Amino acid sequence: xxxxxxxxxxxxxxxxxxxxxxxxxxxLDGDLARLVYLASxxxxxTGRYAHDGLSFRFSESVTETVLAAAHREAFASLALxxxxxxxxxxxxxxxxxxxxxxxxxxxxxxxxxxxxLPPAADDPLTVRLFVSxxxxxxxxxxxxxxxxxxxxxxxxASQLPSPGR
Amino acid sequence: MSGALILLAIALLLIGLLGLLLRxxxxxxxxxxxxxxxxxxxxxxxxxxxxRRGELLDRIFGPDDWEFVLNHAPKRVQRLFLQERKxxxxxxxxxxxxxxxxxxxxxxxxxxKSDELRPVLELRLAIDYFMIRVKCAIVxxxxxxxxxxxxxxxxxxxxxxxxxLRGMLELASKGDALSGxxxxxx
Numbered sequence: 001x002x003x004x005x006x007x008x009x010x011x012x013x014x015x016x017x018x019x020x021x022x023x024x025x026x027x028l029d030g031d032l033a034r035l036v037y038l039a040s041x042x043x044x045x046t047g048r049y050a051h052d053g054l055s056f057r058f059s060e061s062v063t064e065t066v067l068a069a070a071h072r073e074a075f076a077s078l079a080l081x082x083x084x085x086x087x088x089x090x091x092x093x094x095x096x097x098x099x100x101x102x103x104x105x106x107x108x109x110x111x112x113x114x115x116x117l118p119p120a121a122d123d124p125l126t127v128r129l130f131v132s133x134x135x136x137x138x139x140x141x142x143x144x145x146x147x148x149x150x151x152x153x154x155x156x157a158s159q160l161p162s163p164g165r
Numbered sequence: 166m167s168g169a170l171i172l173l174a175i176a177l178l179l180i181g182l183l184g185l186l187l188r189x190x191x192x193x194x195x196x197x198x199x200x201x202x203x204x205x206x207x208x209x210x211x212x213x214x215x216x217r218r219g220e221l222l223d224r225i226f227g228p229d230d231w232e233f234v235l236n237h238a239p240k241r242v243q244r245l246f247l248q249e250r251k252x253x254x255x256x257x258x259x260x261x262x263x264x265x266x267x268x269x270x271x272x273x274x275x276x277x278k279s280d281e282l283r284p285v286l287e288l289r290l291a292i293d294y295f296m297i298r299v300k301c302a303i304v305x306x307x308x309x310x311x312x313x314x315x316x317x318x319x320x321x322x323x324x325x326x327x328x329x330l331r332g333m334l335e336l337a338s339k340g341d342a343l344s345g346x347x348x349x350x351x
Contacts, residue, residue, distance in 0.1 A: 080220050083230040087237075125257055126221060132249040136234070139242045 016058045016066040029096045031078050032089040038071040039117045047120050071119045079130035087137045105142055218327050225253055226317050250313040258301050261330050265297045272337040293333040300326055
């Protein structure tokens with residue numbers, strides 16, 4: 001049985017989660033974009049999540065709880081999805097927001113920036129699988145640009161035009 | 166022939182028990198045995214892993230991702246995929262081994278404090294632990310020789326390894342609960 005004193009906190013968290021989904025996450029295009037956004041709301045020095053808009057409407061602790069939960073959810077959904085889905089998400093992410101997609105792929109490849117996307121306390125095996133899948137997805141996307149004829153199969157997830165074209 | 170196999174099985178069991186007893190005496194003299202007992206990260210990580218276990222193993226060892234890479238990526242990406250999956254599989258095996266080791270260490274520490282030892286339970290745990298180690302070694306050998314594609318063919322046995330670990334953890338915790346109950350108050 002739920003304590004009466006807990007009800008307002010729980011309903012606040014639910015409201016904040018709805019607010020985050022409807023006002024912020026819904027505007028982002030694709031699961032990967034949402035994951036990148038949620039990971040970026042975390043302070044890498046302290047591991048704490050922050051969001052000015054949410055903190056203004058709710059409290060800082062509610063904001064932190066909600067962002068952490070949304071981050072875990074977004075991560076688990078992508079980490080356990082088939083590689084084909086991740087490649088498609090990655091292509092969509094690159095295509096929808098970047099003027100120089102080849103730069104993004106090079107930067108992600110060289111700095112391995114995608115390693116900061118998983119939540120801090122997640123299962124290490126899931127984190128490893130995700131990081132590995134992103135690495136492979138980047139290689140597939142890069143190969144699709146360099147060798148577009150290799151991806152002429154209509155079932156192919158890749159629809160990216162070569163950055164040079 | 167069957168007599169030789171039985172003797173071999175008994176010999177392996179005795180080696181396992183000997184190893185376990187040696188470990189036990191190591192622990193009795195080890196000054197840093199206690200920090201192992203408060204490894205707070207292991208249970209939570211195991212819990213998270215448990216929730217996704219089936220899905221995760223399907224993703225790592227299942228055919229979907231490999232077929233996708235085989236049909237849509239050049240040879241070097243295929244090699245990268247196999248290498249990456251092999252590393253993940255080795256990591257998963259090391260996780261199983263270390264969780265089994267932690268469970269047995271915690272159980273040994275509890276048993277040492279207990280006034281009443283249960284030989285059947287101890288033997289079952291020792292056999293379970295030994296079997297997990299042997300199966301991990303077999304899967305590692307197959308992985309090393311044939312890569313993740315070879316392990317995929319024995320996915321049921323691979324999944325069974327996690328089940329066995331869970332069974333062993335349950336058995337160890339059951340034994341620890343019993344030894345807690347039977348402790349004589351002083």
